[in-house]
Amino acid sequence: MSWRILAWSALGCVVPLAVIGGAWLWLLPGSPAWGGAPAISRDESEATLAALKPPKRKRPLIAIIGINDRSETTDYLMPYGILARADVADVLTLATQPGPVTLYPALKVQPHATIAAFDAEHPDGADFVIVPAMTPEDDAVALQWIRSQAGKGAIVIGVCVGAMVLANTGLLDGRRSTTHWYSVRDLKKHAAIRYAADRRLVVDRGVATTTGITASMPMALTLIEAIAGRARAEAVARDIGLAEWDARHRSDAFRFTRPFALTAIANTLALWNREQLGIALTSGIDEVSLALTADAWSRTYRSRAVTFAATADAQTSRSGLRILPDRIATDWPATRTPPATTALPPAQALDETLRAIDARYGPRTGDFVAIQLEYPR
Template sequence: MRTLLLLLTLYLPLLVQAGALESYKPRFGREQPLVAVVGENRMTELVDYLVPFSLLSRAGVAEVVALSTREGPLQMMPALRVEAQVTTAEFEQRYPQGADYLIVPAVHHSDDPVLTAFVAGQAAREATIVGICDGVLVLGHAGLLHGRQATGHWYSKSRREADFPDTHWQVDRRYVVDGKLVTSSGVSAALPVSLALVEAIAGPLKAEALGREIGLTGWSPAHNSQSFAFGAGGYLTAAANHLAFWRHETLSLPLQPGLDEATLALRVDAWARSFRTEVLASGNGPVRSRHGLTLLPDAPAEGMPLLPDKEAAPGKVLDEALAGIAARYGDATAAFVAAQLEYPRH
């Protein structure tokens, strides 16, 4: 019995740290937790930003607010433009006690001083900070990774280890929980991390119900990150697709009110990573998405072939998109896209 208790004392904290997030504890008299998703205006990863915003909004378990560091639209990577609901400065005025959860996507300028100061400030107010994909680099520049366990996109491993050598970098984890710091592997990890957040806030039954609704069967942190690499074939595919400009095409995403942000982001992100396709949002003016974001058009409403769309649920979109990419451009291109998304093809 003593041996069992000793083993539980030693290993249970490690198991909790490696997997489940801490259950939400209400504070400041809030009826629901406050979740903020923050982007940097010059370039923010599309799935990392829109999927958590969409799924947590859909779950109805939190007040979810989309932020930008400055006034004006967010340029998303690899495509689309979005207007957030408030700026970081406006958020701090409106919610001086801070968020309960702050979700930080990958951005191109991970050392942006406005963004890193905001993230550090929210951490100081004891928010749980969630870095999606290489949003972990923002966390590092905000000074949050010293001595902590973390992970990120497989492609940035060498950079992360060089820039933040005192961080305990984990592999083969979809997401890593270290107290109030949560980090994830590449882009598609936004899906299971969002369900893990719903579980922490509202319990496993609510997370399971959301999973069934969106077509995702689980949110385990188990992952084989070391199986992802471009290899010679991936780099050759990228070069061939990029250089063969005569085979490039532009596909239109018609903007309509009420578009589901997660479905939109996952489909566009996959197709726009093929190095064969440019995806443009088409329409005659801004539209409101399902949960209140403003989507901005890049081009008029007619004149381009449409982005393939089979109305898949968010949890099935990547499978559908990769199958379409394989049929249109070949399996090598689909594999190249899946590697970028760090998504295990089914």
């Protein structure tokens, strides 16, 4: 009898929850229409470039800060890789503490220096400070250092949810800003910040912000153009496979939809069907293509990308960053090896990875990943 009562009690709890959950899903919007965004006016583009002119040095110093425990993969690696290959600035990756930086959802790297070592070598501060998404968003050491760099005249750039880190510094108060679509509601809780829709990047009086993860590409190219001119930016754009990089964006194409929620639920519940996909880590690997590939495969809710190498030694990337392997192995099972994309130009690597995700898990999962990356397909 007691088991019967317990079963009916459990059913009495589950049914209302199922009804509520079903109603919630039904009320969510359907799939947004993918499509182009209106071009940005020449005046606005020129104003953006003028606002990003190096404030101190002819050859600027760019610092990318991360916290050791949890900084976003592409936000941290993509600005570094694109800016370093342009060779128009000195670019350094930093961490708040000694030791490697564990990136999420994939990869681990050895930064060039700690913020303390950077301050000792460069007491006048950086020209530009790039802030990726990091958890927690209110790390006291990171916030204080970012404020100090702004106080020394650096232009501060919050990539993706790095905008929320900047919101916690107070640097966005009274300014226009954007962020990853999923964090817009949190950004709007800061009454002093003015959210700017339909812009992939926003610059306001020495502080810049971008939309989600893949916006690092247009932001980095815009910064290169501001530093070294259009021709250099076009050359780097060809190298990474990107045709255009202005601030155009359709904010309404990225939101929490019914297909997005259903894919997240279905893939999360498929506990029996998880994969660990191996990516060979080699010397000279393109850190941008690697970041996009590993990030995308680790956002399916069905798979996680790990790197492997024959030894535990860090491998030096194309632009000189030391990347640590997750596993020590000389080979990986073919059935759990994703298509090789790290040798492709970064934009092509991402497109090919999304197509591979479509083929492996279905187009809904491919779209699910693209929306997380805020990447128009």
